[in-house]
Amino acid sequence: MTDSTDSIRAVVPTGRMAALTQPTYALPGGMLLRPWEAYDAPALVAAYADPDIRHWNRPDPLTEDRAVTRIARWRERWHTEHAAVWAVAAAQETVPVGLIGLADIDLRGGSAEIMYWLLPAGRGCGATAEGVSAVTRWAFDDLGLHRVRITHSVSNPASCRVATKAGYPLEGTMRGALLHTDGWHDEHLHARLRTD
Template sequence: MPPIRHRSLTGPPLPELHGHGLHLRPWDPASGADVETWLRGLRDPQFQRWNTPLRPVTDRRSARESLLARAQSAAEGTSISFRVADARSGTALGHVGVNEIKYHTKAARVGYWVLPEARGQGVATRALLLAAHWALMELALHRLELDHAVGHDASCRIAERCGFRYEGTLRGAIFQEGRHDAFRDAHLHARLATDPEPEPAGP
């Protein structure tokens, strides 16, 4: 496992990323503002249309527990979840995560969402470009995977703009909207460290 900067919940600061007009920093479960933003993002109807978390986030308590779990994963080096904010104002815009980091195969999965008021500004594209570059360069990963529900055309376009090539359809790979007893297909995209670097986007 390569050395990384996140060692413990009380250890050195986790990485912060800057670029494309954005500031990415880890979510803070001790911050009331972060908890509120996380709750609002996961309760958004558009998020819930395309995503069905294993453990639903329905109130401040469950939102804080969700962020605590993500902080623990970051401390263990298995994933890191970034709060996406405007670089100038600091206004929260959304989320991007590098998840299921597997150092033995040099692979991970990525995911993202954007708050309703920030959509249509290229936020997800810019955030994914930053996070993917960090994962491939700083963590020395070789492969990043991204999947989304079939029909989520906006997510498909974001993936392709960020150099994640479409690789096929995963049958019954993710939960149906709002259900844990039914499944739907997903499109699989992936980007390799050896792929050409995508053109920068946004400001």
């Protein structure tokens, strides 16, 4: 018996993402979206200690050495075509104040999930929604994905505003979808198609 998935061509061929160079994008407020570097490790440690980022994103605390390892793993995951992670930083400074990326990349199925967070120093300038839009354009136009989604707790209206401002309509609510320190949270599901 033949597996029916064998007759469905991959939406994005293996190797396309690994062959691409991770781009840099200018964002509003003099911000940049750029690849993470090993010297960004202290900013990642600070972010993972931030109470809001910890609550909504659930990262494990990091030492600087573990942060360097995590950044190296993000670069490796670009080449293995599993994730694409950018730092949000002021153009005139090297210290990142945020992260925007694609996780759960499924090239064969043509989908991925946007993730993002911003430290207090980067909030309020519109960089997150513009960064999400830039990553979305890259995912559709350069990588060739079909569908990109965003999920967030229904108790996090800031993430909802970013998603809708970046053109991700709300598709529905996933009940009890993610466990936070204060219990199970319902999650909003937003998504865009390449054809939108």
